[in-house]
Amino acid sequence: MQNSFTEENYLKIIHSLSGRDGAEVSTNALAESTSTRAASVTDMLRKLADKGLIHYKKYQGVTLTETGEKVAIKVIRKHRLWEVFLVEKLGFGWDEVHDIAEELEHIPSEVLVEKLDAFLGHPRFDPHGDPIPDAKGNLTEPDYRILTDVQVGEKVLMMGVLDHAPSFLQHLDRSGITLGSVIEVREINEYDKSASVQINGGQTLFISLEVSKNLLVQRR
């Protein structure tokens, strides 16, 4: 039984809204994320439930079944591998690849994914620092901290972003912050909670709270 482009997208979105704990996802949240109306979501949920891909009880929200989870993770694996390809091989910026990967992730063919993975050297992370599930479907989210949780005086490594919006990524580019950058938190401004940080031991700049909330970092 083959899943459609649209079905795969629902599963992927349920996965991401569901979070690590596999919490229930609401119809409205899905309508928001899929840019459709709640009524359309309900229709699709009945269909996915019939196919055994989600647990669904009317009015109670949904969670993925084990099968549904597997499908979702395969799509995520493909999405992230294609993003690596687009950035590493074709020279796209990390702010340019999301929409194209949204299309490529639905190309069917197990062998294509595995050959692509090998060609890319079995990367563990995509250009935004998101972990790439392995061929068996194991997806281990590394427990990065958010920059807002870093103490003044700490030096950390920039490992990923929570927001993938092109405008946010371009802002980071202009700030000279990329994956692997060393960020030292120098001071937190009482007034607006912005942070003074030093990047790679060089330039010092202000990072707004909004930005800090979307930066994933790790102890060095």
Place this chain on the structure above:
Amino acid sequence: MQNSFTEENYLKIIHSLSGRDGAEVSTNALAESTSTRAASVTDMLRKLADKGLIHYKKYQGVTLTETGEKVAIKVIRKHRLWEVFLVEKLGFGWDEVHDIAEELEHIPSEVLVEKLDAFLGHPRFDPHGDPIPDAKGNLTEPDYRILTDVQVGEKVLMMGVLDHAPSFLQHLDRSGITLGSVIEVREINEYDKSASVQINGGQTLFISLEVSKNLLVQRR
């Protein structure tokens, strides 16, 4: 105005059935090639005509408009570039790439195609010897000969295939014939019109008329 996956396929197929002279293509031929019914083809033809992509008069067959031709050639360009990628970079066999490229060819994004083209080193031919249209849409079909037109005693270069069926390509693999092979026609068998040929100055073997008809060759 964006064309759908299905519309692009119709245009591509009309292009290929239409041939170099841009001859009219019949509804039935399209039904055959698209694996649909004639009635469905008629519906789609009305739609493509409304969009200005084909010239269509009821019962008279169709030809591509200039716009339709451009769209078709873009799809062909993408198909052939992806095939090069799959064979050259991912290590697929030339008999394995057609179906995957059928999907990839519909991924939208001009910049993706151009970056892919550059990454591949601006290849002029795909893994089956078919010419790749350039970014401007210029598609020059080289005038290869068919092996059946080669005289006994001539040595030619194998440049492409007319049949892309996996079984045919696998048969060539087993015969040791690939793009660039030197083929010397030694003898034509009166009985079944099969040809005795020598490959790369080495092994001599029989090629059936069926096979000869599908081999494109060039004077060395």
Place this chain on the structure above:
DNA sequence: ATATATTTTTAGACTAGTCTAAATTTTTTA
């Protein structure tokens, strides 16, 4: 705890792409 607000589902409809069966047009053939 009951009224109000919010969320979700149902009902009925629309588009794209397909189908079958029947009608029509074109082509072939005798």
Place this chain on the structure above:
DNA sequence: TAAAAAATTTAGACTAGTCTAAAAATATAT
């Protein structure tokens, strides 16, 4: 050149995915 055959189009219907409007269920707030 008229009848038969073949090709094509029309008519009406189906599925997937979406919509709006209205009904029903759940949550919230006095």
